[in-house]
Amino acid sequence: MGLTKTSACSVVLLLVVAIDTGFSNPLKSKESWGYVDVREGAHMFWWLYYADSPSASYSQLPLVMWLQGGPGGSGCGFGNFEEIGPLDRDLEPRKNSWVQYSSVLFVDNPVGTGFSYTDSDEAFATDVATVASDMLVLLKQFFNKEEEFQSVPFYIFSESYGGKMAAAISLELTKAVEKGTLKCNFAGVALGDSWISPLDSVMTWGPYLYTTSLLDDYGLREVSSAAEAVKQAVDQGQYLKATELWSVTESVVEQNTNGVNFYNILTQEPDEKMSSVAGEGYICEMHFQLPLLMRHHISPLHRQSLSQLMNGPIRKKLGIIPQNVTWGGQAEAVFSSMSGDFMKPVVDVVDQLLDAGVNVTVYNGQLDLIVDTMGQEQWVKQLKWVGLQSFSQMKWTALDDPAFPGVTGAFYKTYKNFSFYWILKAGHMIPSDQGPMALQMLKMITQQD
Ligand SMILES: *[C@@H]1O[C@H](CO)[C@@H](O)[C@H](O)[C@H]1NC(C)=O
Numbered sequence: 001m002g003l004t005k006t007s008a009c010s011v012v013l014l015l016v017v018a019i020d021t022g023f024s025n026p027l028k029s030k031e032s033w034g035y036v037d038v039r040e041g042a043h044m045f046w047w048l049y050y051a052d053s054p055s056a057s058y059s060q061l062p063l064v065m066w067l068q069g070g071p072g073g074s075g076c077g078f079g080n081f082e083e084i085g086p087l088d089r090d091l092e093p094r095k096n097s098w099v100q101y102s103s104v105l106f107v108d109n110p111v112g113t114g115f116s117y118t119d120s121d122e123a124f125a126t127d128v129a130t131v132a133s134d135m136l137v138l139l140k141q142f143f144n145k146e147e148e149f150q151s152v153p154f155y156i157f158s159e160s161y162g163g164k165m166a167a168a169i170s171l172e173l174t175k176a177v178e179k180g181t182l183k184c185n186f187a188g189v190a191l192g193d194s195w196i197s198p199l200d201s202v203m204t205w206g207p208y209l210y211t212t213s214l215l216d217d218y219g220l221r222e223v224s225s226a227a228e229a230v231k232q233a234v235d236q237g238q239y240l241k242a243t244e245l246w247s248v249t250e251s252v253v254e255q256n257t258n259g260v261n262f263y264n265i266l267t268q269e270p271d272e273k274m275s276s277v278a279g280e281g282y283i284c285e286m287h288f289q290l291p292l293l294m295r296h297h298i299s300p301l302h303r304q305s306l307s308q309l310m311n312g313p314i315r316k317k318l319g320i321i322p323q324n325v326t327w328g329g330q331a332e333a334v335f336s337s338m339s340g341d342f343m344k345p346v347v348d349v350v351d352q353l354l355d356a357g358v359n360v361t362v363y364n365g366q367l368d369l370i371v372d373t374m375g376q377e378q379w380v381k382q383l384k385w386v387g388l389q390s391f392s393q394m395k396w397t398a399l400d401d402p403a404f405p406g407v408t409g410a411f412y413k414t415y416k417n418f419s420f421y422w423i424l425k426a427g428h429m430i431p432s433d434q435g436p437m438a439l440q441m442l443k444m445i446t447q448q449d
């Protein structure tokens with residue numbers, strides 16, 4: 001999911017039309033799920049699909065943990081049913097499911113996200129350090145319980161704010177494995193459209209939109225000046241203020257682009273009449289500009305509600321969700337608890353990962369605005385990593401789109417422990433936009449191709 005207040009809400013706002021299908025489990029593969037109490041009053045939900053391949057058993061295939069953004073976006077919901085899980089939101093088999101090549105572990109984190117929940121407001125995480133230590137508790141318990149996964153290569157894949165969490169988690173995980181307090185075969189982290197350097201994203205919004213015919217000179221000036229105010233707040237270490245100004249800059253972008261879709265600049269949704277769809281799914285506060293949100297985040301093509309799916313047939317199937325816990329019910333509280341940490345960069349964490357010998361992949365969608373590729377290039381150039389110069393001097397390699405042989409689907413470049421994938425014709429949610437290409441990338445990163 002996206003990273004905005006708006007997008008933390010969008011999980012819930014996406015769809016509000018009732019779903020009438022029951023859950024008739026069409027899954028052949030094995031799955032399991034559960035809660036881990038990661039702290040007093042903090043309960044984290046996870047959902048594991050065992051790899052389902054005709055040519056190998058799951059113990060011969062890697063394990064991928066998927067982390068969604070927000071913070072507050074649910075991997076067990078959005079990542080699972082809208083992006084990479086074995087079933088799509090209509091509960092039909094997904095053609096490009098990642099479960100064909102790896103076991104996939106979805107975790108609703110930080111606590112309060114998706115089916116995870118806290119007993120009190122004090123239990124929400126307020127920084128990535130807490131997010132990472134919470135996840136370490138979960139992973140320790142997971143690998144102790146599911147011993148057969150201790151030796152399979154373990155990768156963390158992420159999207160959006162999930163990338164910031166993935167970086168921090170990977171560093172703590174590396175330390176824990178070194179110390180022997182956690183048994184797993186950690187093989188690498190992949191940061192997709194990731195909020196690693198928030199300011200670099202915001203500062204490139206203007207130039208990116210200008211070169212793609214979505215801003216004129218007037219708009220460029222407006223957006224650049226709003227972004228400059230964010231920069232000043234970040235430079236002064238005023239991170240909460242920076243988060244507020246970032247949200248203001250989003251509005252300035254919307255006003256000057258006639259409402260560009262932040263997640264894929266080429267797929268603006270047609271205007272929607274609000275009265276027919278506003279309703280029970282709405283949990284966000286009014287200052288998040290509901291009309292724009294509704295226009296941007298609710299697709300008229302979506303006939304079924306992710307929220308209704310999760311709170312209906314899925315919770316029934318899972319059978320362990322406490323009665324008073326609603327999927328997505330605490331999403332906004334998750335975001336606002338983290339809002340003082342939201343604009344802080346974690347570029348130094350990526351440097352520490354590379355120094356520690358962790359394989360790091362950055363992948364980004366060409367049509368993503370909220371975390372545009374230009375911004376990613378900028379923070380990569382700030383790395384202190386010894387390989388940076390050689391990496392920068394290398395020429396990239398083109399990859400065919402597996403769905404359209406002969407047509408370029410991506411470019412990539414690898415030097416030592418660092419790779420970068422430029423995914424074409426994809427926005428923020430790469431597996432949703434370019435499923436076959438995303439699957440190909442998964443195979444390459446996990447050394448199956
Ligand atoms: C759900 O109810 C239990 C008591 O039955 C309480 O301890 C818990 O905090 C509640 N959780 C939420 C998310 O309201």
Ligand SMILES: *[C@@H]1O[C@H](CO)[C@@H](O)[C@H](O)[C@H]1NC(C)=O
Binds near residue numbers: 359417
């Ligand atoms: C990192 O990737 C390289 C291939 O690029 C591989 O040889 C190496 O084993 C990987 N490292 C780890 C820790 O898995």
Ligand SMILES: *[C@@H]1O[C@H](CO)[C@@H](O)[C@H](O)[C@H]1NC(C)=O
Binds near residue numbers: 356
């Ligand atoms: C990965 O990084 C470690 C630590 O810098 C280094 O020892 C190792 O050779 C690197 N791996 C590759 C494939 O270059």
